[in-house]
Amino acid sequence: QVQLAESGGGLVQAGGSLRLSCAASGRTFSSYGMGWFRQAPGKEREFVATMSWTGGSTYYADSVKGRFTISIDNAKNTVYLQMNSLKPEDTAVYYCAARKVYLVPGTPSSYEYWGQGTQVTVSS
Numbered sequence: 001q002v003q004l005a006e007s008g009g010g011l012v013q014a015g016g017s018l019r020l021s022c023a024a025s026g027r028t029f030s031s032y033g034m035g036w037f038r039q040a041p042g043k044e045r046e047f048v049a050t051m052s053w054t055g056g057s058t059y060y061a062d063s064v065k066g067r068f069t070i071s072i073d074n075a076k077n078t079v080y081l082q083m084n085s086l087k088p089e090d091t092a093v094y095y096c097a098a099r100k101v102y103l104v105p106g107t108p109s110s111y112e113y114w115g116q117g118t119q120v121t122v123s124s
Helices: none
Strands: 003-007 010-013 018-025 033-039 046-052 058-060 068-073 078-083 092-099 118-123
Touching: 003 092, 018 033, 018 092, 018 118, 033 068, 033 078, 046 068, 046 078, 058 068
Parallel strands: 010 118
Antiparallel strands: 003 018, 018 078, 033 046, 033 092, 046 058, 068 078, 092 118
């Protein structure tokens, strides 16, 4: 049983930084694609970033490119999302997701496993 647990959300001022973590457990993830999505109130869940578990490939939404960085620590089975230069429009619940094959960019429905989400609020 795959389990994903996000942490690291919070309240930050515009221009600040946060690092989200996603602890993955329940199997070996070597062939998996890992993703971050976000959902703001009243909006659909949207893709943020994805990375192959082996670390060879990454892909970002245009809205976060150059500001967010996805990374994986294989030893800790943890996926990170480093978020810099945060803007009020980045405010959302952020979700970690996993699927058996790395594909870009991936719709939410193509991911099999999800975490519970962590709130990120950016004040202006």
